Amino acid sequence: MPTADSPPVPVEAAARRRIALGPLPVMAALLVVAVIAAACVGASGLPLARAVHGLFVWDGSADHELVIGVRLPRAVLSVLVGANLAVAGLLAQTLTRNPLASPQTFGVNAGASLAIVLTAAVLPSTGVLGAVPSAFAGAAGVGAIMWFLSLSGAVSAVGLALAGITLQLLLTALVQALLIMSNTTQDLVFWLAGSVTGADWPKVAVVLPFTVVCGVTVLLAARHLGLLELDATTGASLGQNTRRVAALAAALVVLLAGSAVAVSGPIGFVGLIVPHIARRLPGGAGLRRQAVLCLVGGPLLLVCADLLGRVLAFPAELPVGVVTALLGAPVFLLLAVRGRGR
Amino acid sequence: MRRRRTGRHLRPWHALLGALALLLTAPMLAACSGGGSATDAPPPAGAHAVRHLLGTTEIGGKPRRVVALEYSFVQALDALGVSPVGIADDNAPDRVTQLLGKKIDYTSVGTRLEPNLELVSSLRPDLIIADSTRHAKIYKQLSAIAPTIVLNSWEGSYQDIKDAVVTIADALGDRAAGERVVQRHEKVMAGLAARIPKGERRTFMLVVSTPDSMTLHTSSSFTGSVFRTLGLTPAVTSDSPQESGAGLERVAAVNPGVLLVAVDGSGTAYDQWKDTPTWKGIAAVRDGQVHVVDRNQFSRFRGLRTAEVIAQTVLENVYRADG
Amino acid sequence: MTRLRRTLLAGVILLALLALAALVSTAFGAVPLSFRQVADGLTGGPDAFIVRQYRLPRVLVSITAGAALGVAGVFLQAAMRNPLASPDVVGFSKGGGVGAMAAVIFTPPAAQVWTVPLGVLAGTTLTAGALLLITRRFGGGVTALVLVGAALAALAGALVEYLLVRRPQSADQAMVWLAGSVYGSDGADVVTLLAWLAVCLPLTVLATLSVDIAGFGDDSVVSLGRHPARVRAVLVVAAVLLTAGAVTSVGSIGFLGLLAPHIARFAVGSRGTHLVPAAALTGALVLCLADFAGRVVALPNEIPAGIVAVVVGGPYLLFLLVRENVVRENGKHA
Numbered sequence: 001m002p003t004a005d006s007p008p009v010p011v012e013a014a015a016r017r018r019i020a021l022g023p024l025p026v027m028a029a030l031l032v033v034a035v036i037a038a039a040c041v042g043a044s045g046l047p048l049a050r051a052v053h054g055l056f057v058w059d060g061s062a063d064h065e066l067v068i069g070v071r072l073p074r075a076v077l078s079v080l081v082g083a084n085l086a087v088a089g090l091l092a093q094t095l096t097r098n099p100l101a102s103p104q105t106f107g108v109n110a111g112a113s114l115a116i117v118l119t120a121a122v123l124p125s126t127g128v129l130g131a132v133p134s135a136f137a138g139a140a141g142v143g144a145i146m147w148f149l150s151l152s153g154a155v156s157a158v159g160l161a162l163a164g165i166t167l168q169l170l171l172t173a174l175v176q177a178l179l180i181m182s183n184t185t186q187d188l189v190f191w192l193a194g195s196v197t198g199a200d201w202p203k204v205a206v207v208l209p210f211t212v213v214c215g216v217t218v219l220l221a222a223r224h225l226g227l228l229e230l231d232a233t234t235g236a237s238l239g240q241n242t243r244r245v246a247a248l249a250a251a252l253v254v255l256l257a258g259s260a261v262a263v264s265g266p267i268g269f270v271g272l273i274v275p276h277i278a279r280r281l282p283g284g285a286g287l288r289r290q291a292v293l294c295l296v297g298g299p300l301l302l303v304c305a306d307l308l309g310r311v312l313a314f315p316a317e318l319p320v321g322v323v324t325a326l327l328g329a330p331v332f333l334l335l336a337v338r339g340r341g342r
Numbered sequence: 343m344r345r346r347r348t349g350r351h352l353r354p355w356h357a358l359l360g361a362l363a364l365l366l367t368a369p370m371l372a373a374c375s376g377g378g379s380a381t382d383a384p385p386p387a388g389a390h391a392v393r394h395l396l397g398t399t400e401i402g403g404k405p406r407r408v409v410a411l412e413y414s415f416v417q418a419l420d421a422l423g424v425s426p427v428g429i430a431d432d433n434a435p436d437r438v439t440q441l442l443g444k445k446i447d448y449t450s451v452g453t454r455l456e457p458n459l460e461l462v463s464s465l466r467p468d469l470i471i472a473d474s475t476r477h478a479k480i481y482k483q484l485s486a487i488a489p490t491i492v493l494n495s496w497e498g499s500y501q502d503i504k505d506a507v508v509t510i511a512d513a514l515g516d517r518a519a520g521e522r523v524v525q526r527h528e529k530v531m532a533g534l535a536a537r538i539p540k541g542e543r544r545t546f547m548l549v550v551s552t553p554d555s556m557t558l559h560t561s562s563s564f565t566g567s568v569f570r571t572l573g574l575t576p577a578v579t580s581d582s583p584q585e586s587g588a589g590l591e592r593v594a595a596v597n598p599g600v601l602l603v604a605v606d607g608s609g610t611a612y613d614q615w616k617d618t619p620t621w622k623g624i625a626a627v628r629d630g631q632v633h634v635v636d637r638n639q640f641s642r643f644r645g646l647r648t649a650e651v652i653a654q655t656v657l658e659n660v661y662r663a664d665g
Numbered sequence: 666m667t668r669l670r671r672t673l674l675a676g677v678i679l680l681a682l683l684a685l686a687a688l689v690s691t692a693f694g695a696v697p698l699s700f701r702q703v704a705d706g707l708t709g710g711p712d713a714f715i716v717r718q719y720r721l722p723r724v725l726v727s728i729t730a731g732a733a734l735g736v737a738g739v740f741l742q743a744a745m746r747n748p749l750a751s752p753d754v755v756g757f758s759k760g761g762g763v764g765a766m767a768a769v770i771f772t773p774p775a776a777q778v779w780t781v782p783l784g785v786l787a788g789t790t791l792t793a794g795a796l797l798l799i800t801r802r803f804g805g806g807v808t809a810l811v812l813v814g815a816a817l818a819a820l821a822g823a824l825v826e827y828l829l830v831r832r833p834q835s836a837d838q839a840m841v842w843l844a845g846s847v848y849g850s851d852g853a854d855v856v857t858l859l860a861w862l863a864v865c866l867p868l869t870v871l872a873t874l875s876v877d878i879a880g881f882g883d884d885s886v887v888s889l890g891r892h893p894a895r896v897r898a899v900l901v902v903a904a905v906l907l908t909a910g911a912v913t914s915v916g917s918i919g920f921l922g923l924l925a926p927h928i929a930r931f932a933v934g935s936r937g938t939h940l941v942p943a944a945a946l947t948g949a950l951v952l953c954l955a956d957f958a959g960r961v962v963a964l965p966n967e968i969p970a971g972i973v974a975v976v977v978g979g980p981y982l983l984f985l986l987v988r989e990n991v992v993r994e995n996g997k998h999a
Binding site: 166 | 749750751753799803809811813816817818819822824826829830833836837840841843971972975976979983
């Protein structure tokens with residue numbers, strides 16, 4: 001695969017910035033357009049002019065409250081969750097040197113949902129804030145298992161992916177068991193597919209710190225994290241404590257994926273596909289650039305998928321997780337096949 | 343490991359064949375003896391045919407030992423003066439008490455989803471009433487226990503439920519009683535409807551609040567069709583009884599004049615939304631016409647008595663009229 | 666002890682346990698019956714329904730479906746040369762589940778007696794056809810098979826989600842179906858399943874003989890005069906047919922296809938002609954016990970057998986997962 005590899009020696013700052021930017025401005029512009037579109041489209045069929053008016057004129061009118069209080073938090077939550085999942089996927093793929101790694105294929109999402117459903121069954125009235133700690137506990141548990149597996153020897157990429165998928169199946173089956181036993185399937189079907197329907201500003205406030213802190217950490221530590229792509233001995237010879245860097249990466253995956261699942265349910269395929277696309281884009285070499293592309297690309301995918309879900313089933317809606325799954329599964333197939341071809 | 347030769351597989355192969363043969367023939371013989379002779383008893387003298395959703399069933403005499411596999415059938419039986427011997431009550435006896443407004447003696451036969459057929463059979467029923475959505479698959483087995491009729495409760499409209507009462511009465515050997523019960527009920531409903539002020543123009547909607555969204559009950563749902571009977575207008579008109587996964591904006595767009603919110607507990611979407619400006623902008627909220635109602639009565643039970651309870655609740659809450 | 670004697674011993678023990686499990690499941694249940702009543706129930710009388718039409722068909726269906734899934738698991742693991750492959754992981758059981766759900770949603774209840782099996786068969790066959798076709802385009806290698814299988818499983822999962830959301834009213838039924846349940850099996854189910862498996866028997870035998878060959882590297886297979894991709898195709902097709910039969914009668918319990926071969930391998934080693942019958946017996950035993958437990962632990966409620974199997978077998982599988990990776994990789998480096 002031809003990549004626009006960064007030169008090994010430092011070049012002039014301006015030239016580097018040009019390469020680094022690549023398709024980024026276009027994607028960022030698209031994201032802004034998508035967010036505005038998401039704020040202007042919805043079940044109530046508000047005319048575009050009034051929606052735009054509501055978005056930019058803070059007059060306390062019903063239109064304004066709808067756009068600012070309901071549609072915008074949904075779009076913003078999609079942005080944050082999309083960024084979390086894409087970066088988590090990127091880190092998981094780098095950490096395990098496995099192109100099929102993602103919070104979903106490694107069972108991290110399923111672990112978080114199992115913990116949330118379990119909490120809901122035992123302590124029914126905890127709501128979204130109660131979901132956050134349990135989501136982390138579940139994500140961390142699965143993260144620990146996959147961590148152990150990936151360290152237990154040079155497990156082949158395919159072997160690790162299969163182990164993750166098996167773990168995911170197991171956890172999903174346990175979720176099914178809980179739902180059947182507690183008689184709440186019907187109520188949770190949408191949430192379990194992954195949905196931002198219930199988005200509001202409090203949920204945004206829950207996930208925002210994680211996105212910001214973890215995102216900044218990834219960007220700052222990108223040089224160290226990037227060495228995980230090399231094998232352990234090379235990393236060590238470069239004077240890096242790879243163990244510590246790997247632990248940081250794993251912790252970031254758990255925090256990013258756990259907080260995303262806590263507010264939006266287990267949305268799949270974003271974390272799998274976006275890093276691949278980021279890597280294939282011009283200027284997609286190096287972990288920092290890939291992370292930046294994921295921070296824009298993940299939100300772009302999720303906001304568009306949510307828009308699509310609302311348009312396709314109008315005036316009802318498809319949960320965004322179903323849209324990403326239906327879009328993402330064929331892409332996954334393509335990636336699997338292409339990865340094989342390389 | 344890899345130095346094995348295929349030739350050495352010959353002897354274990356006999357063991358394999360033996361085991362497979364044993365595994366396949368033994369159950370086959372047993373199955374033929376078990377499945378082959380499974381035929382229903384011949385219909386007793388004086389049997390009458392009752393038509394239902396999965397065919398016609400011959401029922402003899404006046405069945406009194408009845409097993410009901412869905413809540414609405416229990417209400418229908420109670421209205422007809424029969425107390426069921428077995429109920430698929432999801433292991434929630436309180437719900438049956440709430441359903442009938444009184445405590446009755448019965449045996450639980452497990453969940454509505456997978457009723458325990460051993461227990462059903464041990465009750466020696468002479469009639470089983472099953473639901474078309476959930477129990478079509480076990481209709482044959484139920485019929486082997488006792489004459490079984492299959493009706494639409496899970497997705498039934500108000501009319502389906504009324505028809506079901508007549509069919510159940512027919513199965514109990516007294517169709518006229520069913521018609522009388524329905525007529526009496528219709529008179530009660532007409533009386534309740536008459537107390538609703540003329541010229542009501544607001545729209546009515548029941549929603550079930552789930553953890554992150556709401557399920558809207560449309561004009562073809564049970565509650566929706568009860569509203570229509572009372573001369574009220576359901577806020578959403580649709581052929582499909584429910585619209586799931588509705589967000590706040592969807593509820594605001596429907597903008598019902600009277601909103602009944604069914605909740606099971608706290609921590610649902612209703613708690614998250616009720617303080618937002620958009621929720622407060624809904625017509626029903628502005629007029630103080632949001633009423634939190636019991637999810638069992640409004641969404642799970644579906645019976646004649648439930649219809650009356652719904653009408654009463656609307657009268658009391660919306661029109662401040664005593665029941 | 667020679668391998669053969671060890672296998673025979675394991676076979677006898679498994680068979681004895683299976684017979685015991687079948688006996689216990691027939692004798693005990695929600696309604697307490699004396700052994701005399703059970704014996705009478707076999708021939709007729711007041712308890713004939715409980716014994717002959719309720720417990721016995723469930724015991725027989727769980728045994729046969731469990732055996733089929735166990736064998737299917739062995740075949741897939743051999744074809745993919747990976748101990749973690751199972752009908753679930755490559756999407757066969759989920760594909761079948763999609764077909765069944767579509768049948769439940771889009772056809773009237775009365776017709777579902779035959780639309781559901783057709784849906785399952787169509788779903789599994791389509792998944793397997795896609796798997797073989799796409800894999801063949803990429804040389805039919807093992808890695809391609811595993812990756813494409815995982816991707817197809819993801820696609821089937823996406824469709825399941827879509828159908829669930831399209832019709833949440835029957836979500837809880839679908840959930841039971843996806844988890845797997847022997848509930849509601851009758852004599853006709855037993856006969857149909859056995860007839861289906863009898864049809865599959867010749868191919869099953871052929872596949873059993875291919876299990877060992879598939880374990881060799883592709884070059885060795887060629888040197889033995891066999892076509893590697895064709896050997897794998899036989900295994901995959903046999904696995905599909907067995908899975909389709911099992912999924913039709915008990916829902917998409919793919920998990921068993923993963924668990925049974927592992928336990929069997931532990932008992933008799935990995936030679937195909939030993940492993941296949943042992944995995945059949947293990948699968949039968951596990952599903953029979955799971956269904957029995959599900960029937961009696963939460964009376965009067967029924968717990969689907971698939972759920973019991975996951976809750977009990979899950980931790981064991983997790984343990985295997987860790988050990989398998991360690992052992993296998995160490996073995997590779999040794």
